[in-house]
Amino acid sequence: MSTGSLGDVWHDERLRPVFAACATLGVAVGVFAISFGVSAVGAGASVAQACVMSLLVFTGASQFSAISVIGAGGSATSAFGGAALLAARNAVYGLAMAPHLQGSLSTRLVAAQLTIDESTAMATSQDDGAHRRAAFWITGLSVYLFWNVGTLIGALLGSAIDPTTYGLDAAFPAAFVAMVWPQLLRRRSAMAAGIGATICLVLIPFTPVGVPILCAALGVVVGIPKDRQDPT
Amino acid sequence: MSWIFVLTLAATAYGFKVLGLVLVGERRLPGVLDRCLALIPAALIAALVMKDTFSVGQHLQIDARAAGVGAAVIAAWRRAPLIVVIIVGAAVTAALRVVS
Numbered sequence: 001m002s003t004g005s006l007g008d009v010w011h012d013e014r015l016r017p018v019f020a021a022c023a024t025l026g027v028a029v030g031v032f033a034i035s036f037g038v039s040a041v042g043a044g045a046s047v048a049q050a051c052v053m054s055l056l057v058f059t060g061a062s063q064f065s066a067i068s069v070i071g072a073g074g075s076a077t078s079a080f081g082g083a084a085l086l087a088a089r090n091a092v093y094g095l096a097m098a099p100h101l102q103g104s105l106s107t108r109l110v111a112a113q114l115t116i117d118e119s120t121a122m123a124t125s126q127d128d129g130a131h132r133r134a135a136f137w138i139t140g141l142s143v144y145l146f147w148n149v150g151t152l153i154g155a156l157l158g159s160a161i162d163p164t165t166y167g168l169d170a171a172f173p174a175a176f177v178a179m180v181w182p183q184l185l186r187r188r189s190a191m192a193a194g195i196g197a198t199i200c201l202v203l204i205p206f207t208p209v210g211v212p213i214l215c216a217a218l219g220v221v222v223g224i225p226k227d228r229q230d231p232t
Numbered sequence: 233m234s235w236i237f238v239l240t241l242a243a244t245a246y247g248f249k250v251l252g253l254v255l256v257g258e259r260r261l262p263g264v265l266d267r268c269l270a271l272i273p274a275a276l277i278a279a280l281v282m283k284d285t286f287s288v289g290q291h292l293q294i295d296a297r298a299a300g301v302g303a304a305v306i307a308a309w310r311r312a313p314l315i316v317v318i319i320v321g322a323a324v325t326a327a328l329r330v331v332s
Contacts, residue, residue: 021314028322045233056242066241076237080244087245089276094252096272102258112250117280124273125314167325170297173284174304174321180277181308188267189274196275200282204292213283219275223267 018122018135021175022142025118028171029060029143030150031163036063037154043071047155054151058113058144062086065209085210092217093120100132114140117172121179188222195219296332300325 033054040050045067057063062083069079094115100123101111119140123132154160163169183189196216203212261269285301286292304321312320 017314021318024315024318028318043233045238049233049235049238053238053242056239057245059245062241062245066237070233070237076234080237080241083241084244084248087241087248090245091248091252092272092276094249094254095256096252096269098253098256098258099261099266099269101253108253109250112253113246115249115253117277120273121277121280124277164329165326167296167300167322167327167329169284170300170304170325171318171322173281173297173301175314175318176277176281176284177301177304177321178308178312178314178317180274180281183274189271192271192275193278197278197282200279201286201292204283204287205290207290209289213276213279216275216279217272219278220268220271223269223271224264226263226267 012131012134014126014131015134015138018125018138021122021178022139025139025171025175026142026146028163028168029118029146031161031166031168032060033147033150034154034157035160035163036060036067037151037156038158038160039064039067039071039154040151041155041158043067045070045155047152050155051148051152054148057083057087058147059087059090059116060147061210082209085208085214088210089117089213090115092214093117096120097123097136100129100136111136111140114144116140116143117176118143121176124183125179125181127182188227191222192219195222296325296328299328 036054037050040053040063041047045053053063053066057066065086066079066083069082070076094112097111097115097120101108103111114136119136122139123136126132126135180193184193196219199218200212200216203215207215256269281301285297286294300321300323303324304317307317307320
């Protein structure tokens with residue numbers, strides 16, 4: 001099925017929570033994007049560079065990391081290394097999303113750009129292929145819109161609200177908890193989540209930022225044996 | 233900041249994103265790989281929640297976020313709508329920061 005079939009699910013009641021969540025999360029994404037725009041210009045980027053970064057890199061954690069290293073006077077090489085490490089997990093998300101994102105090559109090349117934490121997590125919250133695909137596109141496109149508009153505003157405005165004032169930094173993990181919740185009701189997924197979470201917590205103090213989440217992918221080993229009670 | 237830096241990072245980020253989608257593509261995978269790939273979001277998103285809740289850079293830290301995300305977990309367990317879980321998480325975190 002291609003994105004052409006998205007029209008069928010557009011008016012689907014089951015997707016209303018996805019739209020509502022995207023609108024709410026959009027506020028948090030927008031505020032962080034404004035703050036990114038401000039920091040980028042503060043670190044010596046031009047308005048155009050800040051905007052091109054958000055349009056083309058489109059990975060919040062990587063962008064913030066790059067800007068903070070450069071802003072602190074670090075070399076381009078170390079800024080690049082840290083940012084690339086943080087971007088690597090999107091490749092892992094791509095592996096998981098590929099079976100759900102079938103369509104023409106051009107559709108998939110666009111889908112690739114939208115393969116991020118939020119779109120993957122929201123897709124996971126749905127329980128069949130058509131709704132996963134719809135949730136992925138709705139979330140990916142709305143985050144893309146809010147992220148880029150916010151970056152432009154921040155880069156031009158030069159001043160931002162501190163996202164922590166409104167607890168917006170906690171909006172993301174809260175959203176991810178709700179999105180992954182339906183999965184946790186399955187034994188295998190709950191085990192994979194438990195292992196992933198443990199690996200991440202153990203590695204955070206000892207490895208560069210970005211590595212703990214990559215290593216959390218080892219949690220999928222619980223999928224190796226066949227399981228009659230919990231076919232996934 | 234140089235344009236070369238911006239464009240190299242953009243190409244790298246996109247390369248990672250496209251890599252996963254292209255590696256798997258539309259081909260049918262052996263059952264074992266199918267089962268493992270299906271578990272990726274659970275493993276990574278759970279890890280992401282830990283990182284977003286308990287870390288500041290490479291330091292582990294328990295602060296207002298832990299209470300906010302804890303409240304979000306309860307809301308999700310009580311089957312609250314997604315939008316409610318998000319607002320509960322942010323509001324509890326913000327409220328604790330105000331009082332502390």
